[in-house]
Amino acid sequence: MKLKPQFWIAASVLVALHVMVLLPGFIAPYDPTEQDRSIPFAPPTTFHFKDQNGSWRLRPFVYALVSKDDGSYAEDENEKYFLRVFVSGRPFKLGGLFPCSIHLFGVDAGGNVSLMGTDRYGRDQFSRLLYGGQVSLFAGLLAALLSLSLGLILGTVSGFYGKWVDEGLMRIAELFLALPWLYLLFAVRAFLPLSVAPTATFFLVVGLIGFVGWVRPARLVRGIVMSAKERRYVLAARGFGASNFYLLRRHVIPQTYSVLLTQATLLIPQFILAEVTLSFLGLGVSEPVPSWGNMLSSLQQYHVMVTYWWMFLPGIALVIVFLSYFSVADALEKHVQSASA
Numbered sequence: 001m002k003l004k005p006q007f008w009i010a011a012s013v014l015v016a017l018h019v020m021v022l023l024p025g026f027i028a029p030y031d032p033t034e035q036d037r038s039i040p041f042a043p044p045t046t047f048h049f050k051d052q053n054g055s056w057r058l059r060p061f062v063y064a065l066v067s068k069d070d071g072s073y074a075e076d077e078n079e080k081y082f083l084r085v086f087v088s089g090r091p092f093k094l095g096g097l098f099p100c101s102i103h104l105f106g107v108d109a110g111g112n113v114s115l116m117g118t119d120r121y122g123r124d125q126f127s128r129l130l131y132g133g134q135v136s137l138f139a140g141l142l143a144a145l146l147s148l149s150l151g152l153i154l155g156t157v158s159g160f161y162g163k164w165v166d167e168g169l170m171r172i173a174e175l176f177l178a179l180p181w182l183y184l185l186f187a188v189r190a191f192l193p194l195s196v197a198p199t200a201t202f203f204l205v206v207g208l209i210g211f212v213g214w215v216r217p218a219r220l221v222r223g224i225v226m227s228a229k230e231r232r233y234v235l236a237a238r239g240f241g242a243s244n245f246y247l248l249r250r251h252v253i254p255q256t257y258s259v260l261l262t263q264a265t266l267l268i269p270q271f272i273l274a275e276v277t278l279s280f281l282g283l284g285v286s287e288p289v290p291s292w293g294n295m296l297s298s299l300q301q302y303h304v305m306v307t308y309w310w311m312f313l314p315g316i317a318l319v320i321v322f323l324s325y326f327s328v329a330d331a332l333e334k335h336v337q338s339a340s341a
Contacts, residue, residue, distance in 0.1 A: 003331055003332075003335055004334070004335075006327055006330070006331050007327070007328055007331035007335075009327075010324040010325075010327035010328045010331070011324075011328055013320065013324045014321070014324045014325065017133070017137070017317075017321065017324075018137060020130055020133070021130055021137055022095065023095065024131045025092030025100065025103075026092075026094055026103060026104055027103075027104050027130055028124070028126065028127035028130045028131065029089070029103055029104075029105060029106050029113055029124065029126070029127060030090075030127045031127065032123065032130075032288075032290045033123065033289075033290075034127075035121045036112070036121075036122035036123075037121065037122050038067070039073075039114075039118055040120050040122050041118060041119065041304075041307075042073055042112075042114055042122070043073060043117050043308075044116055044117045045112070045114050045115060046075070047060040047061070047062060047083065048060065048062065049061075051080065052077040057082075059082050059083060060082070061082045061083060061107075062083065062107055062113055063077055063079060063080060063081075064076040064078075064110075064111065064112075065112065079111075081110065081111025081112075081113075082107065082108055083105060083107055083113065084107065086102055086103075086104065086105075087103055087106035088101055088102060089101060089102075089103045089106060114126065116129060116310055116313045117310035117313075119298060120298065120304075125295070125310065125313065125314075129290075129292070129314055129317060132292050132294075132295055133292065133317075135202060135275070135279075135285050135289070135291035136275055136279075136292040136293065136318075137272060137321070139209070139271065140267075140268040140271040140272035140275065141268060142210070143205075143206045143271040143275075144213075144267040144271055145210070146214075147209075147210045147211075147213035147214045148214075148260050148263060148267070150210070150211070150218070151214045151217030151218035151220075151221055151263075152217070152218075152221055152253070152256065154169055154173075154214065155218035155219065155220065155221025155225065155256075156221055156222075156248060156253060156256070157169065158218070158222045158225075159221065159223065159224070159226040159229070160225050160229055160244070160248060160252065162226075166222070169218075170219075170222075173218060176212060176215045177215050179212070181212040185208050185209065185212070185274060185278060186278075186281075186283065188208055198285050198286070198289040201284065202285055205275055205278055205284050205285070210271070213267055213270070213271065217259075217260060220259050220263065221256045221259065224255055224256050224259060225255075225256070228251065228252045228255050231251070233251065234247055234251050237251060258332075258336050262329055262333050262336065265325050265326075265328045265329035265332060266325075266329050269321065269325040269326065272318070275293060278293065279291045279292070279294045279297070280294065280300075282294075282297070292314045292317065292318060295311075295314045296311075296314050296315055298311055299312070
């Protein structure tokens with residue numbers, strides 16, 4: 001049975017988002033830490049095709065922004081800046097490897113283009129969203145990889161060898177299930193020094209999140225392994241002298257792949273949310289390195305929340321990611337069920 005269009009649409013959205021955050025230097029027009037204190041909380045840029053004289057232009061352009069006394073902005077129609085593609089700008093490393101200075105888009109010198117507005121320091125929110133996606137999205141991916149690896153190993157050992165090994169591992173699993181893992185993350189991270197380098201903080205958060213999430217995939221793998229090891233062809237292979245390693249590699253572990261794939265699509269958004277929550281509360285990756293969590297942290301201030309609607313846009317990106325992952329998980333689960341029926 002073929003996968004439904006729902007799967008391909010959601011998967012395409014996820015692939016596009018991950019490609020964008022893998023190439024932030026090329027797509028983002030500005031450095032995520034670059035500040036312009038003259039335009040704090042500037043709204044998303046409006047593109048125009050018709051100038052103040054009523055003349056139509058084929059190339060879109062933006063006007064310069066002028067700050068008002070009340071903190072809002074007005075467009076100065078005497079200063080136009082045209083949008084251009086493949087423009088030369090600040091140097092960066094494409095994919096983190098190859099030096100490059102070409103950006104996907106930009107405006108004429110002196111102008112500013114902010115697709116998602118700016119924050120309190122005048123930093124471009126769109127650029128920060130792309131760079132922050134490297135932290136938030138890949139924290140979820142790496143933490144899920146760690147959890148699934150632990151779940152596969154421990155679940156396989158528990159289900160295949162049984163007896164006291166199974167009993168001991170399942171008691172540990174029950175302990176982890178009983179712990180409120182989000183509060184455990186808060187507690188562990190709060191006891192660690194706050195002045196940790198951003199890279200170290202990232203891997204620390206990934207390790208903490210991944211280590212507490214192995215129980216559910218381990219229990220599922222255990223059930224599959226317990227069933228698989230009693231199949232006739234496995235017993236026949238054992239009778240012919242096959243080793244435990246051969247049985248696991250050839251006959252048992254491959255049966256867990258579909259469950260692990262479905263679990264991955266469920267765990268990744270949960271772990272992304274965990275990283276975002278930690279960073280939102282100041283316990284994850286800290287400024288000036290962007291993550292979707294610390295981008296949303298400004299919404300803790302009431303006047304920001306009620307005045308600058310574009311500060312919610314990273315949250316909209318999170319919703320899109322979550323819905324896409326859950327759609328993929330739902331489609332995969334239905335496909336597995338129909339294949340096994």
